[in-house]
Amino acid sequence: MFTMRLQPLNVMRKMNYLKPEKNLRNGFKDPKRLAAIQDCPCCICYLTKQKQTTKTDAHHFHGGGMGKKVSDLRTMAICQNHHTKGPNAFHHIGRVSFEGKFGYSQDDLIEVTNKLLEYID
Ligand SMILES: [Zn+2]
Ligand SMILES: [Zn+2]
Helix, strand or coil, rough: CCCCCCCCCHHHHHHHCCCCCCCCCCCCHHHHHHHHCCCEEEEEEECCCCCCCCCCEEECCCCCEEEEECCCEEEEEEEEEHHHHCCCCHHHHCHHHHHHHCCCCCCHHHHHHHHHHHHHC
């Protein structure tokens, strides 16, 4: 479905590929990013080398406190299977179990999503 080659996450970090921080405050809106994420491969499928079989959703960082919705920049590309529908879906098993199961924090997944988005620009 997607053909691209990326460095492993630890290499990406060392090479300092990350874009500079933009607006990460709660309530910040970025509809373009949310739309782009729908065309982005699922970062969990990518990291675990699974074939993606469901559409990609934009998952907002979860667990950051009360109040306004977190910034749209703190979103990650997660397929419906890994987001809400599958047996190991984030919103099914919860943040702690999800991060434990796959071994990546939400911040890791945001980094990977940002890199994947650069590839599909
Ligand atoms: Zn997935
Ligand atoms: Zn979500």
